[in-house]
Amino acid sequence: MAITAGANLNLTPLPQKYADTSNYIDFTASGTNWSQQYLPDLMEKEAEVFGKRTISGFLSQIGAEEAMTADQVVWSEQGRLHLHYNGTTASTAETIDIGNDIDGRSAGASHGIRVNDTLLVSSATGTFNAICTAVSGATITIELYDGTDITTTIGGSEAVTVLVYGSEYGKGQSYRSDVSTDADTRTSNEPQFQTHTNKPIILKDYYQINGSDTSQIGWVEVTTEEGQGGYLWYLKAASETKMRFTDYLEMAMLESVKNSAAAGATTVDSLLGMAGSANFGTQGLFDAIAKRGNTTSGVTGVNAATDLAEFDAILAEFDKQGAIEENMMFIDRSTSLAIDDMLASMNSYGAGGTSYGVFNNSEDMALNLGFSGFRRGSYDFYKSDFRYLNDKGTRGGLLDAVTNIRGVIIPAGTSTVYDGTLGKNLTRPFLHVRYRASQTDDRRMKSWVTGSVGATTSALDAMQVHYLSERCLVTQGANNFMLMK
Numbered sequence: 029m030a031i032t033a034g035a036n037l038n039l040t041p042l043p044q045k046y047a048d049t050s051n052y053i054d055f056t057a058s059g060t061n062w063s064q065q066y067l068p069d070l071m072e073k074e075a076e077v078f079g080k081r082t083i084s085g086f087l088s089q090i091g092a093e094e095a096m097t098a099d100q101v102v103w104s105e106q107g108r109l110h111l112h113y114n115g116t117t118a119s120t121a122e123t124i125d126i127g128n129d130i131d132g133r134s135a136g137a138s139h140g141i142r143v144n145d146t147l148l149v150s151s152a153t154g155t156f157n158a159i160c161t162a163v164s165g166a167t168i169t170i171e172l173y174d175g176t177d178i179t180t181t182i183g184g185s186e187a188v189t190v191l192v193y194g195s196e197y198g199k200g201q202s203y204r205s206d207v208s209t210d211a212d213t214r215t216s217n218e219p220q221f222q223t224h225t226n227k228p229i230i231l232k233d234y235y236q237i238n239g240s241d242t243s244q245i246g247w248v249e250v251t252t253e254e255g256q257g258g259y260l261w262y263l264k265a266a267s268e269t270k271m272r273f274t275d276y277l278e279m280a281m282l283e284s285v286k287n288s289a290a291a292g293a294t295t296v297d298s299l300l301g302m303a304g305s306a307n308f309g310t311q312g313l314f315d316a317i318a319k320r321g322n323t324t325s326g327v328t329g330v331n332a333a334t335d336l337a338e339f340d341a342i343l344a345e346f347d348k349q350g351a352i353e354e355n356m357m358f359i360d361r362s363t364s365l366a367i368d369d370m371l372a373s374m375n376s377y378g379a380g381g382t383s384y385g386v387f388n389n390s391e392d393m394a395l396n397l398g399f400s401g402f403r404r405g406s407y408d409f410y411k412s413d414f415r416y417l418n419d420k421g422t423r424g425g426l427l428d429a430v431t432n433i434r435g436v437i438i439p440a441g442t443s444t445v446y447d448g449t450l451g452k453n454l455t456r457p458f459l460h461v462r463y464r465a466s467q468t469d470d471r472r473m474k475s476w477v478t479g480s481v482g483a484t485t486s487a488l489d490a491m492q493v494h495y496l497s498e499r500c501l502v503t504q505g506a507n508n509f510m511l512m513k
Contacts, residue, residue: 073249082271083416084278086358087461087501093472095465100227101502107220111140111192117151118167121179124149124188126166131507133222137165140217141192144201148191151182159196224320228464228500229284229310231276235269237262239481239489266493270475273495277473281461281501282416284312310500313459314433320506322349325513335370336404342437342510343405350508352439354408359435359512360417360424367411371399409437437510458505464498471498 112130117123126139141147147158147170156178162169168190172178182188245259252267286309287296296308317323322345324338346352359367401410414435418424426432439458463472474496477483481491503509 073251081421082275083419083422084274086414086416087278087281087459092460094460094462095470095472096228096462097464097466100225101462101500102223102225103502103504104221104223105505107222111145111217113139113141113190115188115190117178117182117184117186117188119179119184121177122161122171123167123169124178124190126168126190130189135166139166139168141168141190142195142215144195144197144203145192146194146196148193149178149182149188150191151186151188153182153186156181226311226462226500226502227286227307228462228498229280229308230496230498231273231280233269233273233276233495235266235493236479236490237265237481239479239491242481242491262491269493270495273497274473277497277499279416279422280310280312281499282313283315284310284501285315286311311503312501313436313503314511316501316503316506317436317509317511320503321509321511322507323511323513336374339404339409343407345510346407346508350439350505351406352508353406354440355410356438356440357409357411357435358414358417358438359411360414363434363512364411364413368399371402410440433511433513435512437512439505439508458503458508460502460504462500462502471496473497 108130113126113135114128114130114132115124115126118125126135126137126141129135129139141160141163143160143163145160147160149156149158149170149172156176157173158170158178159173160168161171170178172181242260242262244261246261247259248261249257249259250261250264251257252264257263287307296302300308302308311319324342346355399411401408403409416422416424417433417435423433463470465471474494476494477491478485478494479488479491480486
């Protein structure tokens with residue numbers, strides 16, 4: 029069964045700064061006009077047919093906002109504790125070339141494996157215990173504890189992972205990189221961390237109406253989401269401009285990306301007045317998770333995470349990361365329903381669908397066919413519908429139905445990071461918005477009115493309402509996030 033949406037809906041605001049016939053009933057059409065003797069039955073109250081139209085509120089639920097005083101925010105994230113590398117068996121017997129660490133960052137000669145370290149060497153063939161006997165740059169020499177040759181057991185030019193699980197020394201031995209001498213040439217492993225940066229972007233919008241039209245009333249009674257009401261159309265228009273701008277503040281923090289190529293940079297830099305720096309854009313949530321976090325695409329052609337096997341794969345990945353037990357899922361409607369069906373199928377007594385949700389349903393009560401959360405393994409998932417992904421006026425109306433974003437899984441709680449500006453460790457939510465502010469100017473959400481209407485500020489015979497914000501999103505610990513496509 030197909031559902032056809034209505035075609036005559038006022039989905040998109042008009043660029044004109046007045047209400048035209050698409051917003052008012054045209055009494056001159058179809059032979060009906062004001063010269064007739066019969067008074068039409070006017071329904072003055074504007075019908076609210078789209079419910080709650082704003083999508084803002086997502087970041088306020090799971091994050092925080094903090095002021096910043098610089099052109100960029102820099103933060104560091106701790107590295108892993110243990111030494112685990114990807115490598116390749118070399119052509120020389122018993123040697124392995126170290127390539128990068130387990131997260132894919134380049135390691136090479138800067139790896140931390142030392143002579144006398146005991147190792148687990150794993151390949152598609154199996155996992156073997158070994159001890160490191162020599163280190164030469166990115167190449168390590170090992171001996172397997174079972175006495176075999178890795179070029180025979182594993183093969184040459186084979187991909188392997190190398191995990192340091194301890195060390196072994198003989199009696200009286202000191203830390204040495206060369207067991208044939210008594211020279212103490214030991215090296216220590218220093219903690220590794222990653223530094224990330226993001227830059228704020230400036231968002232602007234404004235609404236204008238000429239002074240004469242501010243006194244005109246319409247026959248439609250409007251009510252704004254801020255509680256204002258009456259027959260002055262500009263009140264609604266100004267209110268919706270503010271609502272739209274508030275949504276843009278959140279949408280920009282979700283969707284934005286940094287400029288990653290020189291192509292087109294000259295044109296954009298000229299537009300933004302950046303003098304060829306090619307430094308525009310900011311990293312939003314979706315891009316941060318795609319680049320530094322995890323992505324699940326579920327089963328081909330099916331919404332992500334619709335069976336326990338897919339969730340088990342998600343849990344296995346979370347185990348490799350921070351293993352944060354409580355996670356919030358913000359998902360679109362189809363994925364939410366698929367998860368409900370998945371959880372319902374776990375109830376063997378609910379084959380007919382009459383007992384899932386609240387399992388003591390009776391014929392006299394409303395049937396609960398949904399779930400707000402569940403526990404799998406040691407992880408708790410709390411799911412919530414994400415209006416931004418459902419609404420036809422936002423991401424819900426995009427054409428990409430295959431790789432489009434179905435939801436995000438975000439860890440609950442806080443992380444401890446070092447703040448370079450304040451010079452100390454701080455505990456913050458994993459997500460928080462940084463906005464520019466000082467004692468002179470707070471740019472979190474500025475609004476001001478100019479013109480000669482109301483409080484006169486200029487000779488302009490109009491009222492201009494201006495909105496401005498300068499902000500960016502800080503996504504800490506993106507390795508604990510999951511993007512569902």
